[in-house]
Amino acid sequence: MNKPLTSQILEVPSDRYDTHKVLNQAQSASGFNAFSGDAVLRAAIEREAPWAAARCDALGAVAGDESVQELARLANRHIPELKTHDRFGNRIDWVDFHPSWHELMSLAWKHEVPNLTWRTQEKNGHYARAVLSYLWNQVEQGTACPTGMAYASHAGFQAEPALAIWAKKSKGTAYEFSRREVGDKPSVVVGYAMTEKQGGSDLRETQTTARFSHAGNYHGATAHWYELTGHKWFCSVPQSDGFFTLAKVDGEVTCFFLPRTLPDGTYNRFFVQRLKDKAGNKSNASSEIEYAGTLAIRVGAEGKGIREILSHAHLTRLDFAVGSAGLMRQSLTLALRHTTTRSAFGSSIADRPMMTNVLADMAVEVEAATLMVLRVAKATDLLETNEQEKLLARVATPAAKFFNCSRAPSIAYEALQCHGGNGFIEENPMARVYRESPLNSVWEGTANMMCMDVRRAMTKDTRTIDALFDEVKPLIGQDSRFDSLFQHTQRLVSAAISEEFMARPMTEAVARLLQGAELMRYSSQEVVDAFLSTRSPNTFGAWGSHYGTLAGPVTQAAAQKIMRRAMVTA
DSSP: OOOOOGGGOOOOOTTGGGGGOOOSOOOOSOSSOTTTTOHHHHHHHHHHOGGGHHHHHHHHHHHTOHHHHHHHHHHHHSOOEEEEEOTTSOEEEEEEOOHHHHHHHHHHHHTTTTTHHHHOOSSOHHHHHHHHHHHHTTTOSTTHHHHHHHHHHHHHHTTOGGGHHHHHHTTOOSOOOSOOOGGGOSSOOEEEEOOOTTTTTOGGGOOOEEEEEEEEEETTEEEEEEEEEEEEEEEESTTSSEEEEEEEETTEEEEEEEESBOTTSOBOOEEEEEEOOOSSOTTSOEEEEEEEEEEEEEESSTTOHHHHHHHHHHHHHHHHHHHHHHHHHHHHHHHHHHHHSSEETTEEGGGSHHHHHHHHHHHHHHHHHHHHHHHHHHHHHTTTTOHHHHHHHHHHHHHHHHHHHHHHHHHHHHHHHHHGGGGGSTTSHHHHHHHHTTGGGTTTSOHHHHHHHHHHHHHHOTHHHHHHHHHHGGGTTSOHHHHHHHHHHHHHHHHHHHOGGGHHHHHHHHHHHHHHHHHHHHSOHHHHHHHHHHHSTTOTTOOOSSTTOOOTTOOHHHHHHHHHHHOOOO
């Protein structure tokens, strides 16, 4: 019964390992240039900032580099770790990161993602920097948070003479992860700590208090130091070198800047309570913090804190709108690479008629989002010199932030659908992008807040309405579908002025109007026709509820052209 089966050894078939061959898996999305291979982005820089083409090309190659994509994976797999004390028991309130995070940060700073605007003397610096941010958001979104905050912070430093040293260091391109004092560092990372448990986005409900401490020389200028006491509910990148924050002085909200390391080299009283366990954005540390006798420099006048912080909120909102457009582009790139390099039913997946419909529809949405936000960046470049552009920016910036950030999750979802189960595993970057996609919509003001800001701007200064419609009037009469969108937006603007209930549909119409105008100016006829046939009201090819519902005058041949236009090349 237990006799060895030596005489009954089974022969192994010679072709046993043939089943291990991988015959039909998609290629990874690498080995391309996200700038020079992107027809829309390349043309945009050629029009508005040709001087930045080489910079964009260099960063575009980084985005398509397989080793850099591996850094992004590692940074999100090995998440930040809070170190409240050192091994001797000293309170340090620091955050440890995987080396991949620091490599990514070094790349971002080297390529001027945080600060090209402030470093260049060429025109359209905001526009060129927006393209860099768009590209960086195709690299890794967690590090895009500190690059965006550093970008916006420079405007705040310029308002306070005592922070001139920070303005200078914010233009540095050599990232350094250390706790050295600002004067000793080649560059700085800057954060914002505004919201509190009880108030959220309503900054008037700030409970943190500030008491004047002393005035003193700070790197060659007089700084007014205050002691802060309170808690902040969301503080992203708590290992930053310094933070803009808010506190009440005699009951009035005031703006402050808080260095983590004080001039004498000691650490400021900045207590990290815990790191947030977020749904996405895993590589980036977000935290709850406490101030207890924490020293900070007053920025602007007492009681003018909200106005002061809003002076650079425009830039953070622009950056989130840009970032979401970049994330949408990454989603589309991943979907295109997967579906064009994997086959089913006798052809590539991308060439199956329904998939072509889906990909073309996504490509239209991504291009519209991209051109709209670059138009806002162009207006930002002209804020100080052109009243029309300043007025337009007041409504276009929150509208773009609302719309792009709200559309990003739908594009990420559809891109994941294009992958099937392959997109839902952690080895695939699609899983990370999917988790990341909703975040920008809740940072720097939720969708409702952005729509509220659009309506507030219009009711406070009706010239913003004129600026919006003057922007697109030169296109009236060229296409009846665009004319219909224009009239539809006019009706909703009028309704929203009378009733806040209409603010969201009005803001969506504003975004679509700006998108349609930019596409008519700069896109292909196939893209324009697809957009106006599906995104304009009362059109024959009006959309269904999902991507891939292009119909009516949008033919399969036209959809093929749109899909091919959206592909990135090596």
